Amino acid sequence: MGTVVEAANKEAPGSALAQKNPKIVFVLGGPGSGKGTQCAKIVEHFGYTHLSAGDLLRAETKSGSENGTMIQNMINDGKIVPSEVTIKLLERAILENENDKFLIDGFPRNEENRAAFEAVTNVEPEFVLFFDCPEEEMEKRLLGRNQVSYTSY
Numbered sequence: 001m002g003t004v005v006e007a008a009n010k011e012a013p014g015s016a017l018a019q020k021n022p023k024i025v026f027v028l029g030g031p032g033s034g035k036g037t038q039c040a041k042i043v044e045h046f047g048y049t050h051l052s053a054g055d056l057l058r059a060e061t062k063s064g065s066e067n068g069t070m071i072q073n074m075i076n077d078g079k080i081v082p083s084e085v086t087i088k089l090l091e092r093a094i095l096e097n098e099n100d101k102f103l104i105d106g107f108p109r110n111e112e113n114r115a116a117f118e119a120v121t122n123v124e125p126e127f128v129l130f131f132d133c134p135e136e137e138m139e140k141r142l143l144g145r146n147q148v149s150y151t152s153y
Helices: 004-010 015-020 035-046 053-062 066-076 083-095 111-121 135-145
Strands: 023-029 049-052 101-105 127-131
Touching (some): 023 035, 035 049, 049 053, 049 083, 053 101, 083 111
Parallel strands (some): 023 127
């Protein structure tokens, strides 16, 4: 059995995704910068489908698949999951969805990721949303997520 990377190399780069011609928006920003909150509003008002690269990777590891095991091992070893693996998970999610408008949250993380996405899928993003939020504010928001409000009981 091959990996996602091997499967990606065997098929024509991005042929199915390029044929679908989806509108892709990369949504970037630090943890707690508001990506999820704003993506939910964009989904509600403009009909996009929200895809979280992190959620797709976590779902694949929980699936028990060979690729999921490989992803989990890489994470456990402190390694970065290869771009092509994340791209193939995103590509599959896009192809399995009837929508043609997608917010991709948390990917790309660097220029190599972006270049690999375009090379593998043969699709360029429509634009990039970048949420610039002060580090102190992100920290405050992240710490607030773990607090329980006793006033609601």
